[in-house]
Amino acid sequence: MKFAITVTLKKDVLDPQGKVVQQTLQNMGMDTLVNVRQGKYFEIELNETKEDVAKNLIEEMCKKLLVNLIIENYTINKIS
Amino acid sequence: MKSSVIVFPGSNCDRDIAVALEKLQFKNKMVWHKDSELPKSDLIVIPGGFSYGDYLRSGAIAAKSKILNEVIKAANKGCLILGVCNGFQILIETGLIKGALLRNKNLKFINKDVYLKVNNTNQFCKNYKNGQIIKLNIAHNEGNYFTDKNHLMEIKENNLIAFQYCDEKGLVNDETNPNGSLNNIAGILNSKKNILGMMPHPERMIDKIISNEDGLNIFSSILN
Structure with missing residues (x-):
């Protein structure tokens, strides 16, 4: 099972x-641009078939x- | 007095701290991060450097190392803990000191000597005069201290700011703030005041021949 985690600044x-x-x-001329916030992205793969168990583990990570x-x-x- | 300096892959101020401690007759031991036992210590120092190449967030990986579990236990028993620069970042990541250290406001690595105003109402600073202006070196990319409103109130009410960035006259404002740190905070204590985290390097200012001696009083304060 594979999950995508996006981390953003508050x-x-x-x-x-x-x-x-x-x-x-x-x-560069992007006139309609209002705001940019930079964050982090993780892809995590687990050896787990139960989705709720997997999600809890990702939550803990x-x-x-x-x-x-x-x-x-x-x-x-x-x-x- | 017995001290321990924790060493991580990427620490680079560990020996300077040891020199400072030994100059003041501490019986010091270097402790590798993979060790699971801490020698009996009155003071534990987490030194500066770039532990684990600052991966993820500065200090985040080091904060999960084996020896840090022992440091946290010792801290909770009241042992004195000093974290300098990357050591401060590690203390933040363990949660021993609340808050976060963000990237410097100007996005630049800053390496320069700065003036600091000392609050001497704690074990680490009591050999300074209250409000004394000292000069120490800073060298960091993530030293911009941030915390939430409730914690900031607690900090002010309990007098937990140990050092503030200022100019040579002691003026504390945005212009004398090198990295954007909240309230010009350069060093801060936990609520029990047995843990000090600071971005400036006292160990670099312990000898008149190469710099000044303004950092020496931190180590001598701990001794008495």
């Missing part, structure tokens, strides 16, 4: 990298290592 946390990317895209809950949010999606 709304109130300053994202200097996203700002620089945004500035550069605007300088996020909370214990992949995500800093003070500054980041995350979403989990099953991709296969």
Whole structure:
């Protein structure tokens, strides 16, 4: 079973990298651009057939290592 | 007094810390991160460097190493813990100090000597005068301290800020803030005040011949 995890910075946390990317895209003439936030993406494959068990394990991975809950949010999606 | 310095793959200030400790007659031991036993210590130092190449988030991988379980146990029993630079980032990732260290506001690695205002109401700083201005070196990419509103209130109410970035006159504001850190925080204590995390490197300022001696009082404060 394979999962996609997207980690994004919370709304109130300053994202200097996203700002620089945004500035550069605007300088390139992307006039309708309003906002850019940069995040992280993980693909994790598990040897597990029960979906709820797998999801709980991914949830644990996020909370214990992949995500800093003070500054980041995350979403989990099953991709296969 | 007995001290231990934890060494990770990628630590690069571990020996400098050891030199500083030994200069003040600490009986120091170097402890490899894979060890599962900690020598009896009054002080544990987590040194600066780039543990695990800063993968995932600075300090995140080191925070899950074997020896850190022992450090957390010792910390909960009241042992003094000092984390410098990457060591501070590791303490944050273990949760021993709350908050997060984000990338510097200007997205640049900053290596320079900065002025700091000292709050001496804790074990690590008591040999300084309160409000004393000292000069230490900073060298980091992720030193921009951030925390939530409730924790920030707790920090202020309990006087947990040990060092703030300032200028040579002690002025603390946005212009004297090198990395965008909340309230110019350069060093911060946990609520029990037995753990100090700081971005500046006191171990680099212990000898007049090569720099100054402004960092020495941190180690001497711990001694008494």
